[in-house]
Amino acid sequence: MSKLKTLHAAREPGAAYALAHTPSGASIEHYLHAKSALERDHMVREGFEVGSLDSFANRFGRSGRSLAQLLGVAPATYDRRVREGKPLSQDDSDRVARLIDVERAAARVFGDEGAAREWLAAPVPVLGGAVPIELLATTPGHQAVINALRRIMAGTAA
Numbered sequence: 001m002s003k004l005k006t007l008h009a010a011r012e013p014g015a016a017y018a019l020a021h022t023p024s025g026a027s028i029e030h031y032l033h034a035k036s037a038l039e040r041d042h043m044v045r046e047g048f049e050v051g052s053l054d055s056f057a058n059r060f061g062r063s064g065r066s067l068a069q070l071l072g073v074a075p076a077t078y079d080r081r082v083r084e085g086k087p088l089s090q091d092d093s094d095r096v097a098r099l100i101d102v103e104r105a106a107a108r109v110f111g112d113e114g115a116a117r118e119w120l121a122a123p124v125p126v127l128g129g130a131v132p133i134e135l136l137a138t139t140p141g142h143q144a145v146i147n148a149l150r151r152i153m154a155g156t157a158a
Helices: 003-010 028-032 037-046 050-060 064-070 075-084 090-110 113-120 139-154
Strands: none
Touching (some): 028 037, 028 050, 037 090, 050 064, 050 113, 064 075, 064 090, 090 113, 090 139
């Protein structure tokens, strides 16, 4: 095998993580405990299983369907994925991953997961009164939430 082919084979996404999923997608629970960014990337590309979204959504007092809708997944798309036993798309899974990552960042800032979830669900003055979790459906909204957390951590947020 040539050096280039060997290098490409070593970089094959998902090769090391092929057993970390079900036919209906990757588990959000497994994502929460992934050991590397590459493993998380593979799971997002594969798509999260819809059933694991229900369990994760309970943390926010929501159903999987309502959390998915909040993150920009059309209800009809969510219902079809459930009916067909298919995972969320890569884009939809990426929005869920953003929420997970923001929740973790907020927990570091506030020192507690419960406080982080409360902050994510309430209007925030530094965000112009917007509710952080409602901004995570877009990349600019996600960036605004991350920037707000950085400002709070630095003590520059009102």
